[in-house]
Amino acid sequence: MKANNLVEAVARTAQKHAGKDAFLWKLEGGWHGISYETFWNKVKHLAAGLAYLGVKRNDKVAILSENNPYWPAADLAIMSLGAVSVPIHSTLPPDQVTYILKNAECTFMFVQDDFFLDKIPEADRVPTAIIFPPDNFVQTEQIVSLQHVASLGYNLPYENWEYNWSNLKRDELATIIHTSGTTGNPKGAMLTHGNILSNVEGVQFWVLEAKPSDILLSHLPLSHVFERMAGQFMPLSIGCTIAYAEGIDKVQENLLEVRPTVLVSVPLLFEKVYATAQQMVESGTPLRKKIFKWAINIGLKKYEYYLSQSFDEMMKNGFLPKEITRSWKIANALVYSKVKKKLGGRIRGLISGGGALNPEIGRFFWAVDIPALEGYGLTETSPVVCTNPMVRSKVGTVGKPLPNLEIKIAEDGEVMVKGPSVMKGYYKDDEATAETFRDGWFLTGDIGSIDEEGYLKIVDRKKRIIVLTTGKNVAPQPVENAMTQSLYINNAVLIGQDKKYVIALITPSLENLLPWAKQKGLTTDVNQLLKEPAVQQLLTKEVAKFTSKFARHEQPKKVVIIGKEWNVQDGELTPSLKVRLPEIQKKYGEVIELAYAEEMFTDMRIAANEAAVGLSINPERRGSRE
Template sequence: MQQKPQNLLEMLHFTVKRHPNKKAVLWKEDGRYRSVSYFELWDLIRQFAFALRQMGVQRNTKVAIISENGPHWLISDFAVLSLGAVTVPIYPSLTGKQIRTILQNADAEVAIVQNPETAERVKNWPERIKKVILIEQAVFDHPLVISFRKAMDQGKASPIIDRWGWQTLGRNDLATIVYTSGTTGEPKGVMLSHGNILANVENVQHFVPISHRDTSLSFLPLSHIFERTAGQFVPMSAGGTIAYAESPDTVAQNLLEIRPTLITGVPRLFEKMYAQVMESIEQSSPLKKRLFRWAIKVGEDRLRHINQGSGWPVPLELEKKYLRAKQLVFSKIHEKTGGNLRLMISGGAPLHPDVSRFFFTIGLPVLEGYGMTECSPVIACNPVHYIKPGTVGRPLPGTEVKLTDDGELLVKGPSVMMGYYKQPEETVRTVVNGWLHTGDIAQIDGDGYLRIVDRKKNLIVLSTGKNVAPQPVESALASSRFIQQAVLVGNNRPYVCALIVPDFETLTRHAQKNGWTFKTQEELARLSRQLLQGEIDRLTAEFAPFERPKKFSVLMEPFTLEKGELTPTLKVRTGVAEKKYGEVIDALYSDEKPEEIIPATGKETDPSKAPEGPTVVPLFQPSDQGEASESPKRSIRWKRAVLSRQVVIGILTGILAGIMVHVLF
């Protein structure tokens, strides 16, 4: 049996010895994919480590990485760690002021930066910074700046030494300082040791089996510990291949090119995928809708048998039906993800149970997990053999959990942080007798599965004395194909209200299909009020009356990361939203009729040009172009078409298809 690695470099070295010639990473460059093997990757890490050492990087030196995902990120991270230095990941989307604040707080001495634009944004680098390494090849005249390529050349010229110091590192050595996203306050530097991260990597694989045969697509920011642990360290430990998406906007295309077996995402990604499938089905013919409903029913029947446990095998006839459903319907959805996808991992926020159940039904299970930066980050996860939609799974092996009297979740285990950097008082308040106070209200069921209710600080306390957890309601609303974002408000108010950002792309198609007349997005939003109210009523029907939004306003512009309204994991900063739309919220609680549509700060746009989100490519081609009332000319064309040979053949084909479906199913 192989011994446990004592540091993250030894973990990678074990993989290099097992799979030296296997592809370690894939990335797109100049329109085509390039790759390096594990043996080549190890040599690149060594070269860059030697370059960093020549720049004065040594044990406990803080090195910041301010970059998008890519092979440079991984090489830089492992090179820094190999010297006993400390990686400080920083989101490249932050403002120059925010980046400088983190660099100063972390005492960073070297910064690895994506491009000149990012370097320009920082402007006045802190005095402690000795070198700025520019990843992208560009002319940038600055005394601190050196190109990544030049640094690699310097490292390559150094003598080859297999042991350059990483073997002296132990599990208790500091590996990284990760700054929290700051949903409820200023970011804090979380100190994680090699042992913290290794414990997470080792124990996650008890629930999420990953092997050297897997290829994962990386598109969540590596600056967040969720992607760095689940999307970088876990695959590197197992000997898998990491493929980097070109950008978050090209994920759909890259899925088809890479054909991964695993992806790690946030709930919004899976909710968007679910909404696109539902939208595509809505546009399809009655026959295809009927076939889809039949396939889903078969999948749900099979799922009920699976959930009874290993002693309850799926009946043979039902399994045969499921295989037909998979071939006729589900395979078309699988093809949109590349065709090889076997597992999807969701974290960062609650995933709506209906979305989880749907993907499990069609054979694309989503393993929902829960964690926080202070726990490296995974605390609990749904095991692949027994998924419970609506929960975040069981605690990882070696992780203990318990609830306080007010329902707050406490966690103890080997992945709990070393503390907050330069904030001993905050550390003492957060970790008491080894128990991490998560700040999350949770429930634990009879099987030991956790359900996260909401952040303790996020609970809305109504003036009636009732407490409302906004996350479950917001998650339910966001599962609608017509709703892009939803924020619940109402603290110290008599009831809750909602701020709704519609999905204008879906609304536009719905409006055109139903013959609505509109010229602008604002007109479309006003026409959609009744539709949105119906969605709110439907999706919140199972909540208590005081948890359902009594009123809502429609926002014409989405919350974005660039405007500081979202965290890097795409959660809305409620405080920012309440401040920005304070007058709108006040109007919802006034006696006067509130403004129902809140215009965007920018110029009015064409409703056919949706503000965000990828174009929906229908899984089934729609058979009609809408149900609007006919003009006289269209009526004449319709009468002529009735007598055409193509229509007669189409009718006969439809009848035959109906008979086949009836006989087969």
């Protein structure tokens, strides 16, 4: 029987897998665990303490913290009272934190420590803030510790607690998650218990069936809907163990320590793994390069066979033809196993979401025997709409719709969705809600197409399609993805609305560029390094190389090299690591205009106090009306 609400789904697991580790986290150099039974008791005591403090049904309670076991405890304690949790990205600047607190009308909040609490001006703080275990803490009437709240609940138990949460229905509001806000202020998507539960059920059926024996390494922010569903509620409803990474910069180290069986992540991490593998090959001997290339070709033959056969045919004829089997085993020993070890050695599947995965990178992972399952979704759909199933994953697409969802393509190419995981609407914004629905269908804002086998391919955001003055249209996302396939390019943005041609803004991957520069005997001072003709030539050649397969009007005619990596704190990226185009256009507007205004654009320019180099590529094409 299906659970009626998210709390019930976890309660069932806590009873069934009481002694099993629910969470792992690293403290003082060692990994520590907490069992499902102990975790559930903490949720119970915390909920009772919140009730004593006055949290009641439909109250809005914020959570501002990085990932740790207190996060899901707070989340479930809030929901168990019929209250609504409001996650806030820990990397957001103070003005956006304040905006969300006010927009959602929060009266209580959980906060990690003083550092995060100080993000909120005292005048804008909620009446009661509950701080996770701090090193030094002085309690006041407005600021209390989580231990104090849990202690209140332990000494003053909430007698009707189980009755209260067991009677929560699927259509009741569970959480308000604010969109990343790539344009304008974020909107609060209202998601019910049924919205998220139906997504968990659809993903579990369709993708990579999670098992209680699975271990997941959680490193995406729990404030993001993708990690909240796939990295919290899905594993907790199954009985998996969730290990919290120490931070994005420690993921590689933690992968080797935890050795997860399933990795849920965004394309950025997979791009880094791919780049590391390519760098290892490039620095190797000619023989190593030859072996690697041969092994990848064998892996691709296996993947192509897999795509060409139905499941019944594979069961009848064998998963792999005999003529490939021997070569594949050798390739596995020489290459695949070494790549797998970089991910801990036990990965049985990668789940990629939160952005488009470059098809070349997707094929690479399949070639080295690591299934990479790309999906697609939005905050408003809880989030997964489509995903590639394990049985037949088609690289270059985002898969088929979950079995409990419907999709269709509007006349203008926009993807429309209908089903139980679609949000109730935007909190306190009826106008935006009305604009987002048409005849019961949710309008995603994405342009896509469905192939003859029912797989969806996303072209780009509807509002991001670039219209040139020549009349030609450019979908920037595929071109940007191609550029970031380079070892030396971290982020890439295509610009060109109402211009004759497109240009690219790129940020170099300093992680790979600095060792290259050192090897070439060049300076390792970043600002000086970008003035080096050899570096400029390298980066422009990389852009030209990786965009050569596109139509000539889609290829950037000029490149602006930004002298810093973009990040969330400075506003260039959203918390889900998508580029915030309006911020980029505002910050680098002067350099962008100069790039279009000058015939030759090769001197150093300053934009927003950051070094930016503008360079032309394919100069013989300048003035072309392609």
